[in-house]
Amino acid sequence: MLGIMMDKQLNIADILEYAAVYNRDAEIVTRLVEGGIHRYTYADALTRSKQLANALQSLGVQIGDRVATLAWNTHRHFEIYYAVSGMGAITHTINPRLFPEQIVYIINHAEDGVVFVDLTFLPLLEAIAPQISGVRHIVVMTDAAHMPESSLPGLLCYEDLLQGQEADFEWPQFDEKTAAGLCYTSGTTGNPKGVLYSHRSTVLHAIASCRSSALNLGPMSRVLPVVPMFHVCAWGIPYAAPIAGSSILFPGAGMDGASLHGLIDGEKATALLGVPTVWLGLLNYVESIGGHLDSVDSVVIGGSAAPRSMLEKFQDQYGVFPIHAWGMTEMSPMGSLCAMTPYLKGADRDARLRIQSKQGRPVFGVEMKIVDDEGNALPHDGRTFGRLMVRGPWIASGYYRSDENAAFQDGWFDTGDVSTIDPEGYMQIVDRSKDVIKSGGEWISSIELENYAVGHPSVAEACVVGIAHPKWDERPLLLIVNREGATCTKDAIIAYLSDKVAKWWLPDDVVFVESLPHTATGKLLKTEVRARFERHYTG
């Protein structure tokens, strides 16, 4: 017997319609790419999204078409999210940090007909223009006064496009499983793969994210997503914040410590979200000026493991509650996090940090299990580790127009991460499965070694890789970028690590380098490091 309830379909446009009426106190503040601060309300954003939808219709955009963005976190990008998905087309956010040939590949693979571009990224488009002939319109996200000279013919100006458009637009009604957003995930090998979000997955993810047991957003929150809108939709904040009634602070192109601190302090940010590298920049800056983060209640740290030293600094020095979170592009991205609990609140500092160093418990809607190579479920004892599998309504069930679907097995998605799960349900990432170091039949976690290494006062960044070894199969090699002005020796680092990990985990060598290679999403590019040091232990 079926329930007798309405079959109203979930739709992204309804989020902004709701916020425009009921969350009038909230504001959207943007540090403009052109300079200066822009502020307005959800009602203003709704009007302009409708004008944009009308404009897109006049450019011939139809339901199911892909509309791309190469853009920072700004109010205009926010409007594009709602206009494009609301009219039934698909918002395809492109990561400008990808290699140009990868950008060409994904624009052509997605068959983008329109590309919205920020001033910063126009040269990038100019360089690849001959290879993306399917793009019919390029819209520069600025006003007439800032329209640049360009080698590209027929550039459209965002503000001119909106000018004179009707402020009314009837959002079409469609199946909630209709595609709404497209984000390509770049592995370290092969072509990027497209994850195609639906209205249903996006709305459910947004509702789940803002709850107090997750990101804890509400009408009093002023949330600063430093995580880019071109990387998993800024972790869904452009959808979660209007539901929660929170104000949003968009940092534009200002991702450095000084710009972020200016926005945090000036606009009284309460909740921050970003990757560890960004927080390192912020913390270094705040420390250098003897500043504070007094307005901030919480900082979400995800995308890479949060080192314990970073958790300590936020918590002990600045009174900010760090929420360690884990997720993936394929998961919209939210999977698990370390929310505040009565136990955590009451725990002594050490016990609390031990838990916060883990990637947390799954939020409702995400199921997790760990399995061995044969797919057998492994115990949740906090020690046994295996391949982390997930399933849920906002997790991809395949890649867009791809037959690389080996990770999708029996209704579960193999995350490619290796982890433990403890009896309390806290998951801890041990490593990416391809990065875990196999030494003499045992496994060593490169992430854990890196996290300890960056705790050393002279270390700015650390990278551990497994290098072929004649006796042990693989042995760890530690690469270190020193903080500016700091000097350190291999012996000092090994001594520092000695009371933190088992003796056989200690790296056989430590190499000091100027910089480390990163992927377009800011993760360490370990394939490159491994290739460079391939023969380090074999000669």
Ligand code: AMP
């Ligand atoms: P992406 O799809 O680019 O967001 O990358 C997802 C991957 O980032 C995950 O599969 C993990 O390997 C890694 N990751 C994300 N969050 C964390 C975290 N808190 N700790 C360790 N690794 C993480």
